[in-house]
Amino acid sequence: VLSVSLGASPPLPSFVDDTLAIGSFHAVAKGITVVCSGGNSGPYPQTVINTAPWIITVAASRIDRAFPTAITLGNNQTFVGQAFYTSGLRDRFYPIVYGEDIASTSSDEDSARRCEDGSLNATLARGKVVLCFQSRSQRSATVAISTVTAVEGAGLIFAQFPSKxxxxxxxxPCVQVDFTIGTSLLTYMEATRNPLVKITSSRTVIGKQISPEVAVFSSRGPSSLSPSVLKPGVAAPGVNILASWSPASSQLDPPLNFKMESGTSMSCPHISGIVALLKAIHPSWTPAMIKSALVTTASTKDQYSQNIVAEGAPHKQADAFDYGGGHVDANRAANPGLVYDAEMSDYVCLLCFMGYNSSAISTMTGKPTQCKESSNCVVNLNLPSIVIPNLKQWLTVSRVxxxxxxxxxxxxxxVEAPVGTYVRVKPSVLSFNSSMTKLKFRVIFNSLLRVQGRYSFRNLFWEDGLHEVQIPLVIRTVIDDSYAET
Structure with a gap:
């Protein structure tokens, strides 16, 4: 297995020009499963990266662990944020100041409000807790931590978009709170002559948070390069992951040997480890079969059997563009019942259908390729999902x-039919035996709405009483072919 926690940002290079797509193609051809991070540009749509169909693209989710940290004001009012700081300040109150009110002479109030580099007056910040607010341009508290540390502040309270x-x-200490708490702190500070705050040490709490949830930063689909290929493929834990860290790469002083990190670069290795286990259990499985096992057994429910939620502005019910097939379930993936396999020739057919010329494809694959007229290799590519971004009328899709x-x-x-869509499966029953291990079925779609619609999400299941093999159905009804998703 290759675990690749990197990738380009949109606009994405074509598959025949993308070094990751090319390298992974050759790896998959050799039977090596390639797992890649999906990117950290969420919650905005069409930001997912590493979208080649032969790659397992991973979204990031949040688990049920939290680090509650109490903030007590001088009037004894207490709020709770999150921090990962066990040393704690001395058990006393410290002065608290608003970043905007202590801007340096070389900065402006907007920069100081965000606690950007060099924006704070060191004399006014020294020995005090500083309140800063997140912005779209500065979404991470890391810069604010560095800024407050540089001016010898006693601590930081960072108000941000709701995120874990x-x-x-x-x-x-850096205590992260939402805008509601941040605004309450600011109101107290404005109404008090000498505002004070006390920060206690962080605690670790497990099992009190609803999980999983799709992380706010996790890049979303559809793929901007190949919208008929569902991306991301599956979600895995990627928020507040504790892992070993190279002291040479740390920007913190003192350097760290272990670090808490968030990102799809953290969720990618989770899937890579599960892939290694699946390959050990099923050594004959191809990369496509392993991908199928992960996608078709993934969960779309949280621990309370409610639909998984995606963090964002605001939060929403998650869909296939947030988590692909769902949140990974390693135990179920080991026994999926049915899998959707694919040959390398299927991927070559897709490249031809996407309009790449034979010469470019030959260069990419390392083998002579002659593109021929063929059926729709995009919708009929044997993936564990069906995505139709431009359904106008009757359309038949096949899978094996x-x-x-x-x-x-x-x-x-x-079948759970997407809203405004007719869906029928033929045949509706598949009977396997020792001589019939592979069976083909067709899914017939038709648009019931003559509108330029939005994407609608549902699922198709194959059930035998023991297994529930689920694939996402993602349909957008259209009138105009070139209609932009805006």
Whole structure:
């Protein structure tokens, strides 16, 4: 398995020009599964990266661990934020100041409000807790931590968009709160002659948070390069992940050997580890089969059996463009029942259909390629999902499933049709035996709404009483082919 926590930002290079897509293509051709991070440009749509269909692209989710940290004001009012700081300030009150009110002579109030580099007056900040507010241009508390540390502030309270992402601060406490609490603190400060605050040490609490949730920063689909290929593919924990860290790469003083980090670069290795385990259990499985097992067994429910939520502005019910098939379930992936396999020739057919010329594809694959007229290789690519970004009228999509469960199995189709879409599966029953391990089925779609619609999300299930093999159905009804998703 190759675990690749990197990638380019949109606009994405074509598959035939993307070094990651090319390298991963050759790896997959050799039977090596490639897992890549999906990017950290969420919650905005069409920001997902590493979108080649032969890659497993991973979204980031939040688990049920939190680090509550109490903030007590001089009037004994207490708020709770999150921090990862166990040393704590001395058990006393400290003066608290607003970044905007202590701007340096070389800065402006907007920069000081965000606590940008060099924006604070060191004399006015020294020995005090500084209140800063996040902005669209500065979404991380890391810069504010560095700024307050440089002016010898006693601590930082960072008001931000609702998120569970916690920044590590080794020298001063950084308590992250939402805008509501930040505004309450500011109101107290404006109404008090000498405002004070006390910050207690952080605690670790497990099992009190609803999880999983799709992280606010996790890049979203659809793919800007190939919208018919569902990306991301699956979600895994990527918020506040404690892992080893190279002291040489740390910007913190003193350098750290371990660090709490968030990002799809953290969720990617989770999937890579599960892939290694699946390959050990099923050494004959291809990369496509492993990807299928992960996607079709992923969960779309939280621990309370409610639909997973995606962090954002505001929060919303998560869909396939947030988490692909859902949140990874390693145990279920080991026994998926059915898998959707694909050949390298299928991917070459897709490249041809996307308009790349034979010469460019030959250079990419390292083999002579001659593109021929063929059926729609995009919608019929044997992926564990069906995405139709431009459904106008009747359309038939085909898939082939391989039985990897009990030899004599009978599966029945169950469809949840996307809003405004007719969906029918033929045949609706698949009977496997020792000589029939692969079976083909068709899914017939038709638009019931003559409108330029939005994407709608539902699922198709194959069930045998033991397994529930789920693939996402993502449909957008259109009238005009070139209609932009704006």
């Amino acid at each position: 992402d916690v920044s590590v601060s080794s020298r001063i 499933v391989t039985n990897v469960g009990p030899v004599n199995s009978i599966y029945t189709a169950r």
